[in-house]
Amino acid sequence: MSAKDNLEEKLEGLGQAIGSDRSLIQTVMTRINARTPAGFSRIERRFTMSRLMKLAAAAAIIIVALLGVRFLDKSLSTTYAFDQTVEAVKNVRFMHVVQRDETGQIEDERWIEIGPDGFQVRYRQDNPPNRLIVEDGQTVSVYYKDKNSVILYDPKDQQYQWIGNLRVALNELAGQASMVIEKNVDYWGRKAHHVRWLTLNVDCYIDPETKLPIAMAGYQISYEDPPEGIFDIVIPEGVVVVDKRPGAPPVEEPEWMKIKDNNAKIAQQNFDEARMMSAAGEYEKAAELFKNVVEIQPGSNWAWFWLGKAHYELGEYDSAIYEFSKVIEMLTKSFKVVPHYCHLARGLAYAAKGMKDMARRDFETGLPVMIDALRNIKSATSFDYADDPLYKDLPEDKRPTAEQSLAMMINRLRLITGQNFGYDPGKAVVENEQAIAAWEDWFKSSGRIQFTPDAELVHIPMAPSQQ
């Protein structure tokens, strides 16, 4: 081998060792969007042209400023009437959803047929090379190619979906105007509206003509009719079939499935107990149980998150940072979702360690959604859930009210910004409206992070149903 070849090999090896961070793009773009949601205006662009153009642009900026038009602010106010997308999706019968890896290979491909009521009728999910799921309307078949086994379920017992029943989920967003949007961007050669679905922290791109989403959470979506037979369940010859549908004759499950089922059961028990321990302030016990869960199910993002919270409460900040980082990596990598609540939690752990810059970066990532939540309280749900592991067990009337969620968000903001603005749950709506407007103005004009552990916090009001 020549010296040059050897050097090239070493350089390539170095490139591999330098590694990459698959969540980098998402993180960088989130931070950029947080600072400059509107992107570059054409006025900024012209600064790169020439001295004359610079002067002209500067003059234009002065005129614009005099006219009181704000092109360059950090406004979150641009909105998209999501109802038109909700309406458009009502006419969709078939969806084709694809996610690719960095090399362009398909990681996940799904075909979905939606019925007139908005619920999934038939479904196919192919995760090469090992798993193929097909629901033909009556039966769900899961083919584990590496195990040479097919498991058949009744859809009532086991159903696979993509972002739930999409149309039903979208319906819940009807009427919500507080969407961060950048209109008419170029999405891989197609014009699209870039919308942030704040309630779920998911980015999507909407076709301006059809109003249909063409990309969501890292998946590309199209609406063509599927190939013939795509929803047919075909059981290859020689595979082990385990029929779990009601009424099917009992069969001996393969050993791997027994272990899998048993582990899932243990994980669920540990998870439920750990959440209760955590809510009761028994953090050591909770941490132990959450650890068991992530050992069995390393993809359980909430177990990782609450394990981090338990360690944070125990003052074990390094462990907490590690666990929160796992959640952030997991969600940004696999689902292209930025868990803002987790950035807040990790920022607090960094702050507790005195690592101000790291804390600031995390707080800055969470801040736009936290500010948005002051008017769109649904954006606060994931923060509330993160703070209360028993949230989902609570009946609707026991969950935090909008007023309580707002007060809790105000407290989180006070903690990381050092700002106050006089919000008081006991005050009149008009006075608090001024406080919320003040928060928004502060975010647009400064948005400076100032971790303030001794910030004055507001009282969380009790709702009558919770007394």
Next chain:
Amino acid sequence: MVQADSELVNAVLDGNKDAFAILVKRYERPVRAVALAVVGDHHLATDVSQDAFVKAYEALAGLRKPGAFGPWLMKITRRCALNFVRRDPKEAQLEPAAAGILESPDGQLDEDKQALLAAVVRLPEAERQVVMLRYFAGHSVKDVAGIVGRSVGTVTKQLSRAHKRLRNILERSEK
């Protein structure tokens, strides 16, 4: 056909943020490499990389030659990395401990790789850029030429000169 850096920079300045995402993807490893050469730790290099890209975006309107995006970004990265180490000595002392816990799957660079990285970072600007795009980001010579807006012949010569220079630097450091 790859888009040249200059085209992407202009697209970003015309309001297309997705074009910046392409630049981030393109320069992720070169930026990490420069950051790593200064901070010596994967986890910190990740944070520096994020900062560098965000700063580059914010300063993009001031970039006079869009085609010079790569070398310009490397300078920003180096500045960010140096600032990161200098800014808060107390924090810098604390971070390696955290980095131990937050270790990346790639671990730390071994001594040989550190030496090679240090040599790459010391290459002249234009050569460093093509080396990083070719070997760290894995682009073909043709694509590197398209990205930097030079001919394939020029890039080939720059790579050849860089190889020679790297061998010299490494030989000197071994003596």
